[in-house]
Amino acid sequence: MKVWQKNLILIGLVILLAAFxxxxxxxxxxxxxxxxxxxxxxxxxxxxxxxxxxIFEPASGEVESLLFALQAAIGSGIVCFVLGRVTAKKPEDQKKV
Structure with a gap:
C-alpha cells in the first residue's frame, strides 16, 4: 500500500471519528x-x-471559543516544535547514513 493511500485512509478515519x-x-x-x-x-x-x-471576561461565547482555539493552537505548536527538535537527526548522525 502506498503512503498516499494510507494517509487518505487515516484522514477518512479521523473525519468519521469526529462526525460519528x-x-x-x-x-x-x-x-x-x-x-x-x-x-x-x-x-x-x-x-x-x-x-x-x-481577571478577563470575554465579550461573547464566540470570543471565548476563539481564545480557547488560539490557546490550543499555540500549545500544540510549542509541543510539536519541541518534539521536532528532540527527534531531529544531528548533522553528524546524517553523515553516517
Missing part, C-alpha cells in the same frame, strides 16, 4: 465540563462563594 458522535447523538447537548461543575457545586452547596473572580 454528531450523527449518532443528534439531540445531545455537548456542553463543557466547566458549566456542569458549576451547577454541581451550586446544587451541593448553595452558599458557596468562589475564592477568586476572573
Amino acid at each position: 458522535p454528531l450523527w449518532y447523538c443528534r439531540d445531545a447537548e455537548f456542553g463543557g465540563a466547566d458549566g456542569m461543575a458549576g451547577e454541581l457545586i451550586e446544587e451541593s452547596n448553595p452558599d458557596y462563594e468562589p475564592w477568586f473572580q476572573p
